[in-house]
Amino acid sequence: CAPGTASAGGGTNCSTCPPGKASxxxxxxxxxxxxxxxxxxNGSATCQRCETAAGKEYTSPEGSAxxxxxREGWYMADNGNCDVCPNGAVCIEGSTLGTLKxxxxxxxxxxxxxxxxxxxxxxxxxxxxxxxxxxxDTDNNATAVIKSITQGEELCADGYKGPLCExxxxxxxxxxxxxxxxxxxxxxxxxxxxxVFAGGVFFVGGATSTALLLKPRWLFDxxxxxxxxxxxxxxxxxxxVTSQIVSSLxxxxxxxxGSSYPYPFNVLSSVLGSVFSLGMFDLLPVDCWITTSWxxxxxxxxxxxxxxxxxxxxxxxxxxxxxxxxxxxKGFGTKYAFMYLFYFxxxxxxxxxxxxxxxxxxxxxxxxxRYLAADLSVSCDSDEYTSITSYAGVMLALLPVGVPxxxxxxxxxxxxxxxxxxxxxxxxELEHLSVWFAPYKPEKWWFATFDMIRxxxxxxxxxxxxxxxxxxxxxxxxxxxxxxVTQHASAHWDEVADHVQYGCGWIVxxxxxxxxxxxxxxxxxxxLLMSLALVGAVLALAAYEYIRSDGDxxxxxxxxxxxxxxQVMPIEDDGPAExxxxxxxAAGVDNDGGGGGGGG
Numbered sequence: 340c341a342p343g344t345a346s347a348g349g350g351t352n353c354s355t356c357p358p359g360k361a362s363x364x365x366x367x368x369x370x371x372x373x374x375x376x377x378x379x380x381n382g383s384a385t386c387q388r389c390e391t392a393a394g395k396e397y398t399s400p401e402g403s404a405x406x407x408x409x410r411e412g413w414y415m416a417d418n419g420n421c422d423v424c425p426n427g428a429v430c431i432e433g434s435t436l437g438t439l440k441x442x443x444x445x446x447x448x449x450x451x452x453x454x455x456x457x458x459x460x461x462x463x464x465x466x467x468x469x470x471x472x473x474x475x476d477t478d479n480n481a482t483a484v485i486k487s488i489t490q491g492e493e494l495c496a497d498g499y500k501g502p503l504c505e506x507x508x509x510x511x512x513x514x515x516x517x518x519x520x521x522x523x524x525x526x527x528x529x530x531x532x533x534x535v536f537a538g539g540v541f542f543v544g545g546a547t548s549t550a551l552l553l554k555p556r557w558l559f560d561x562x563x564x565x566x567x568x569x570x571x572x573x574x575x576x577x578x579x580v581t582s583q584i585v586s587s588l589x590x591x592x593x594x595x596x597g598s599s600y601p602y603p604f605n606v607l608s609s610v611l612g613s614v615f616s617l618g619m620f621d622l623l624p625v626d627c628w629i630t631t632s633w634x635x636x637x638x639x640x641x642x643x644x645x646x647x648x649x650x651x652x653x654x655x656x657x658x659x660x661x662x663x664x665x666x667x668x669k670g671f672g673t674k675y676a677f678m679y680l681f682y683f684x685x686x687x688x689x690x691x692x693x694x695x696x697x698x699x700x701x702x703x704x705x706x707x708x709r710y711l712a713a714d715l716s717v718s719c720d721s722d723e724y725t726s727i728t729s730y731a732g733v734m735l736a737l738l739p740v741g742v743p744x745x746x747x748x749x750x751x752x753x754x755x756x757x758x759x760x761x762x763x764x765x766x767x768e769l770e771h772l773s774v775w776f777a778p779y780k781p782e783k784w785w786f787a788t789f790d791m792i793r794x795x796x797x798x799x800x801x802x803x804x805x806x807x808x809x810x811x812x813x814x815x816x817x818x819x820x821x822x823x824v825t826q827h828a829s830a831h832w833d834e835v836a837d838h839v840q841y842g843c844g845w846i847v848x849x850x851x852x853x854x855x856x857x858x859x860x861x862x863x864x865x866x867l868l869m870s871l872a873l874v875g876a877v878l879a880l881a882a883y884e885y886i887r888s889d890g891d892x893x894x895x896x897x898x899x900x901x902x903x904x905x906q907v908m909p910i911e912d913d914g915p916a917e918x919x920x921x922x923x924x925a926a927g928v929d930n931d932g933g934g935g936g937g938g939g
Contacts, residue, residue, distance in 0.1 A: 343382035345369045355382045358404035371402040379404055396421035398432065408433050416453075427455035429468075441494055443467035446503045450490045451703025456503060459593055463519050464504040466496040498522060502700065502708075502715040512626040515613045518606070523627035573778050573836045574884065579615045580794060581843045583685050585850050586612020587798035588814065590689070594696065594712050595807040598857035600850065601866030604873050608850075616686035633694070633714040634727050640690045641734045644683065647676040673771040680742055681774050684791070688739035688799040694731035696802055697724075739799055747788040750775060757784045763832055783830035793821055797847070811855060818848040835887045842880040849873055 340346045340353035345362040356362050356369035361383040372378055372386035375398045379387075389397040389406035396413040397406040409421035414434040416422045424430035427445030434440070437450040443462040447455050458465035468489055495504035498511045498520040507513055507520035514521040586608050589600050599605040625631055651672040658670070693713035700708045709719035717724055749772065750757065756769055758781040764773040775787040796817050804810040822844040831837045853869050861869075 340365060342366075342384035357381055358383075359402040361386045372399075374401050375399060377403045377406055394421070396423075414439055417451075422453075425453065425455045427457060437489070439489055440468040441465075441489060446494055447490050448502070448700055448702035448708065449704075452490070452701050453703070454701035456700065457596075458503050459505060460499070460503075460518065464496055464499040465494055467494060502710055506714075506716045507626060509630075510627070515609050518609065573831070573833075573839070576778065577836075577839055577843055579682055580790075581846065582608075582611040582615040584794060584797045584847055586616070587685065587689055588801075588847070588850060588854065591798065591801045592807070592811065592814075592854050594693070594802070595805065595810045597807045597811070597854060598860075600873075601853055601857060601861070601869040602863065603867075604853070604870035607870075607874070616683060632723075633711060633717050634723065634730070637690055637694055637727060637731060637734075640687050641738060644676075644680050644687060644738065647679050651676040669768070669771045674774065677771060678774040680746075681791070684738060684742055685794045685798045687734075688795055689802070691731050691734045691739060692799040692802040694727050696805075739795055743788060743791050743795070746775065746791060747785070750784055750787060754784060758782060778832060778836060779830045780832055783828065786828060786830040789824070793817075797821070811851065814851050815848070818844065818851055822848065835884060838887070839880060839884050842876075842883070846873070846876050846880065849876060 340362070342364045343362060344353035344355050345366040345368045346353045347367055354369070356378070358378055358380060360369035360371055361378050362369045363384060370386075375389050376386035377389060377392075377399045378385075389399050393406040396410055398408050398410045399406045400408060407415075409415050409430070409432070411432045412424050412430055413421040414424055414428075414430045414436060416436055424434070424439075427442050428447075429440040429442055431440070436453065439447070439450075439455075441447050441455060444458050444465050445455050445467065446458050446465050492500050492504070495501075498508050500506050500508045510523045511520040512523060513519075589605065589608055590612075593599060600608050651670070652668065654672045655668055655670060658664075659667070690713075694711070696712045697709045697719040698712040698715070700710065702708045711717035711719060711724060711727070717727070753769060753772060757765065757772075757776050760766070760769065760781055764770065764777045769776075776784050779786045797814065800817075801810055801814055804813055822841065825837070825841050825844055829837050831840065850873065853873065856869065857866075
């Protein structure tokens, strides 16, 4: 028989080989094409290799007439072509678009979607597919059947739901310490967190009230009291502000598709950020008590500072009416309303700015799915999103824009009194503004506004940049600018405070660099080393602050005859007269002329 035909022994005619089989000359039978080979027509003498005829990505089952299967690492698209397996999916031989196996830590919206997304909460939330391999009879089926979970919320672990498995199911809450959805039923951690939080609030409130009532000398002495020492070094101020910036940088970077800080520094950052931002929704298992939404979080976060300011205004109006005096926005209530705005405005501003940012996803249809990036349970095409953005727009004008402008205008109106002060906080007329200007030298009163804008820029402002690389570049630029301005302005009343803020700037810059390094997915050991380096820098700065504030570090004299920005008072105690002479020399003033007084 001729090639492409065959006849068994004793036969009287030659039979043509069908597609999927071939024969050489005088063959007793047609041979079935091996895996990876095919014959498309009748009467083929040899089987063709798929990788030669169709491409390296194609293959075929045994006895195939076509190359209708993709090799491992590829999948069969709807147009019949083999496309490269997307990151986050596993493509075994014979995979199609509808049967892609999704790796743990990744999510796909539908079986028709070509995009696979990395889950922000990782493998804890996204458990992946459960495919084991190929099923079906390969002799009779050209396309293998992959039995697996391939799409949607089926990929989520218990306790998680929604796009990217980022939302906790009912009766679960997001535990800020572990970064995981935790069941409300029988959860002792959430209960202890609530008790500790409530106990802490009552303890701090009670201790503060008692201290203000008794005013013990060791606490309030104007020279040696603990409060004065803390005020000189601004330890609370720097701790709160730096923790807020560091925590916000991570959150903003994640929203842009970036990685978190190295473990376990990311846990420390999350907890401290929630504590110092008074993040009730992050610290407490609120979702175990009531069903909350992003809109409710936005309203609560923005209502507190506005309510405090409104209460301060109302108190001053009532006082003016009762005393028949003119209205002045001063007093105890105003001071603490301004203090709250100073510490917690960046946190509120982040929530406001997050309310506008949407993330787009491919769900396999012609319509792109859009969700609120900060809360993927909110569709950006819904009426709920319209309500959120309308309210957030008003709050944007009032808080992150309005407060710095009002703050600067208020300080500028009192500039003369602030510059003339001889003590850190000034007289009683300036007490309500002291939380803003007290850390700085009289002539550097404007640095309070710069500091507020700096904090907003390193947190809320970065949300304007959707592209991850551009966002981290802008953050690095702002971080370096902050270090340069801090170094050259030398704005603080106390020299140690200048050094500490300068150090804090480098710590923030180090955190930014760690976010860049985390994009390379370093192993756990390397993450541990980075975490130790960051924590070590914080501890070293704290030790420096303690030693300098308790040792030879002295605050600058603000009465016109203080030490220079980089000069330190000699340790030897030669008495008030000698100290005054040294101060006069440092400022270039003749102490005998009476112009060198001050509170150094």
